[in-house]
Amino acid sequence: MTPASITRARQGRALPRRPGLLELYQTEWCPASARVRERLTELGLDYVVRQVPVERKARHQLLRETGSDTIPSLVLEDGSAVTGEEPINSYLDQHFDEPPEAEAHRLKAAKAHRRQLEEECEWLQRATR
DSSP states (O other): OOHHHHHHHHTTOOOOOOTTSEEEEEOTTOHHHHHHHHHHHHTTOOEEEEEOOSSGGGOHHHHHHHSOOOSSEEEOTTSOEEESHHHHHHHHHHHSOOOTTHHHHHHHHHHHHHHHHHHHHHHHHHHTO
């Protein structure tokens, strides 16, 4: 990335598409987006994450790129888009073979989720005493 393109990115302007690379429009607070990110990781796929504004009416780039204001949305290598967790996972399952290490990623993610829940429970217990 050139300094000019970094400046454009920081100013919130759309960055150019990278042909041949998947782009995931998502937010960190969206559970469906998190599950799609996990599936992409399990499949060993590289992708670009595009953060989406909280307010639907401000999702201009998402609407322009996908025709929808819904997340998660995955822009494919050919520029077409798949929107919604189930359609995205269905597309991924139909077009990409699951590598042998996918199960290891699932187990590690489950362990991390358990650890996070345990930490949150401990914090809540301390906070309510």
